[in-house]
Amino acid sequence: MNQPILMRYTTLAFRNLRRRRVRTALTVAGVALAVMVGVALGGFMLGYRGAIDRSIDMLGFQVMIMAKGCPYEAATMMLKGGTGLLYLPADTFDKVRSDQAVESITPVFVGVAQKEGSGIRDGAKEAAFTVISGVEPASYLVMKPWLRLKAGAGFENGRWFKPESEDEIVLGFEAAEYEQRKVGDDFYATIQPAGKPDALRRRFKVVGVLERTGTQDDGTVFMPIRAARLAFNRPNELTILGIKLKDFNSFKLREFENRWLKLPEVQVVGLQQVKTTLIGLVATAQTMIAAVAAIAILVALLGVVNAILMSVYERTGEIGIMKALGARRGDIFQLVWLETLILCLLGSLVGSAAAVVGAGVVERAIRSLADLGVSGSIVSITPKVLAYAVLGSTALGCFAGLYPAWRASSMRPVDAIREGASQ
């Protein structure tokens, strides 16, 4: 009897909800489903953005200088093992290096080596290739200090190649795993030197294997840039200049870009731009996804309103008696409103829990539908996302409960008792 008034309303609201267990459970399930979709998609938006950030940060460069049109070839290379990469004159490196704004710079020569096709059919082998990156370890590692050589059994005495070496290579983690190579093993690759009619099978010596990074480097074969240029018969060319600027902001980047775009064969790409563009592209898809989630929430909301209204109609007589016994409009309003809130709160808690538990499933489902082009987890359900979901559902519950609560509280006792008796 001495319970606070809110507690008494809450107890009463729970009791009312328990009277129609199946309907309550179904309504909670509807809300939970909508919240689960919302939380999972919110987590995906957050996680995917983070994954893009990580992937771009792991590239190590802030700016890349490459030959005009080169990105198309890069894409071809990634997709089909195309051999038509475009190259910059090697002296571009010396020109750009002297720029006062450059903090560090590394030249990269990318070539595509053919591999014996993978397939079981006689005479019809699928094309296979491997990406060979000619780099200078000293400057390359300034950009990517996280690249570490594997140690332990099979990788003892791993090291980076000597700059003057012609047959030493370092394998990315997956390249080594894919070819089952260890330090000291041989590695075959067939290289088509530019301007020569015949491809040559080259034998290289694996001198080091890198730890996994989750980036493109994992599948790359690294060799000294000089040896790579010679192997591909492009002694005075390179593919990319990776650059870090002393002061990196959009203004400085624009200045830098303007200085070097004067070279006719060059294009300057800031990785921030790549990031923004990628995120912009994803945002379009995310808007669509958000619309779907909004519809799911709206449907759940209508379900809640419907369930509570039905409950109110079923209890018309009861509400009339309560009013006749002295219950005020506010009491009835609070009681019905509280029922709506409880449904939404329960649904949001169940939905949030389901989203957390099912995050892995959601991620696998999303990945199975599309190649997202980033590594690492793409669904990040943080406490903040969960808090937003619960608070949002509760707020919507407050809104959804207004009409049924007003409807119930507006009933005249005599009419309500009469109507209830006739039901």
Add this chain to the structure above:
Amino acid sequence: MKRTAILMAAALIAPTGAWAAIGCTLSNPAQDLKYLFPSMTSYKEELKEFSRLEKGRDLYAGIRDRLGSDLDPLYETFETPYTVYTVFSGKTKAGIVHGVNVPGKGGVIQVFLWTDPSTGEIRKFFFQRLESPAAKALRDKAFRARFEGMTLADFYKHDYYAAADPGSAADRLGRVVPPPLDPDGKPDYDATLRGIRKNLILLDLFVYGRRFEPFFERARAAQKGARP
């Protein structure tokens, strides 16, 4: 133009497609199996791991003796998964297909066998991946056909005859003539033989209920100098 260039540059950033795990699976199982078995109506794919086998540790340890060489501590481990494909033609088992990785001289070699479901005989032997100076010779149909009809028993018999009766005409494997190879190709020929043998040993464990063990025991006894 710039926007497109930026998008394309993203291709350089994107991680490479997931490469195969250390296990050895067909690249396109449905298409590859249909190519091997034009009358195929369905197939079953089973993942086999030593950890799931009774006395898996002992069985794994026993492979070394049966193979006659050490297992690679990195790439031929207890955890390595194997995929066995059972091909059906209607309700009839048409064949068993199984592949293994073996380290070759300059890269991994993937050796696949199609065996008879009841006898364990090799019906066809083929490579999925083979990067080698000897690739042309080893992929040659005539060379691969020399293994057709052999079972794991023939490999164990080869060990037996090598110890008890070298040069025996009954040594089927001993009669297999290697294709013409330059010295650089010899290691890959040896790796190929090792791959076929490893494949048959694993199939004997996974599919054929170790029916070829008596041949192994006899070979081992002969190698120890004790005549059976």
